[in-house]
Amino acid sequence: MLSARELQRYSRQILLPQVGEEGQKKLAAARLMVIGLGGLGSPVALYLAAAGIGTLHLVDGDCIDLSNLQRQVIYKTNHLGKSKAQVAAQQLTAANPAIHIHAHNRMADAPWLRRQAGQVDLVLDCTDNLEIRHVINRSCREARRPVVMASVQGFSGQLISFDFSRNRHPCYACLFPPQARSAAQNCSSAGVIGPALGMVGSMQALEAMKWLLGLPVPSLNQLHLVEAETLGLQSLQLQRQRDCPVCGQD
Ligand SMILES: [Zn+2]
Incomplete structure (x- = not known):
């Protein structure tokens, strides 16, 4: 049962038929991990906390730098030098004290x-590092957990999801x-426009x-290319590669 306060919040x-009280209970029971609390992780974590996702694990080993504030909107100027995972956890707790937040100050x-x-x-x-993305891909596949991946460089974004269950x-x-x-490249060497990170x-x-609500997930095995400069959106169906070093053997 949702409390009167939850029903109001x-x-x-x-009110949406896609959510309803049953959907809200699913969100409250869900445990999600957000890896990378930068330009993508900021809007991701803020929206998921506001929506009432029951448990959020926040993973980032970096500290907040002045050059982050142009796009990493969860942080304020007085947070400079502090741990991203810990400050993000404080900000989300302030936004929604009813959810459980675990800060992991590590890569x-x-x-x-x-x-x-x-x-x-x-x-x-929500990382900006291709090497870590491959580690996440392999680890989620081994654990049979679904993953939603995104990246943005310049004005161009990519989004794709995989169902490893x-x-x-x-x-x-x-x-x-x-x-x-x-x-x-990552955005420290390539540059990135803030609102494109907000979009993606x-x-x-x-x-x-x-995914949690059991609705269709258009990005499942479909690479979505978001062009913030033209507001263009393209999608490409991804096929499994037989010679893939991660999933090609079985
Ligand atoms: Zn593969």
Whole structure:
């Protein structure tokens, strides 16, 4: 049963047939992990906390730098030098004190992720690092947990989800083989426009909520390319690659 306070707090989404009281209970029971609390993780975490996701694990080993504030909207100027995971947890607790928040002030390496991914219902990859993205892909597949991945460079964003609870589905390494990583840049070297992160991060939070609510997830095995400069949106169906080093053997 939802309390009177919960019914009031979440009333605008409970009114929607896609959510309702049953959907709100599913959101309250959900355990999500947000990896990377930068330009994507900021809107993702803010929207998921506001929506009443019951448990959020926030993972980031970085501290807040002055150059982050142009796009990482969960942080304020008086947070400079502090841990992103801890400040984000404080901000989300202030936004919604009724949910459970766990701050992990560390990078998501493979041994840790292998243990932790199985403890949550869904993972959101909000990192800007191709190497960590491949670790998340492999760990979520091993733990059979779904993952919603996104990235933005310049004005261009990408969004794709994988359902690793099912066999014979493609994975991130089918799309971008790990050997291609040396050519990748992150936003510290390439530049990025803030509101494009807001657009793609909002889409990422939305896809996670659809997943929890049992609604169709359009980004499942479909790479969505978001062009903030033209407001263009394209989607490409991803096929499993037989020679994929992660999912090609079974
Ligand atoms: Zn694969």
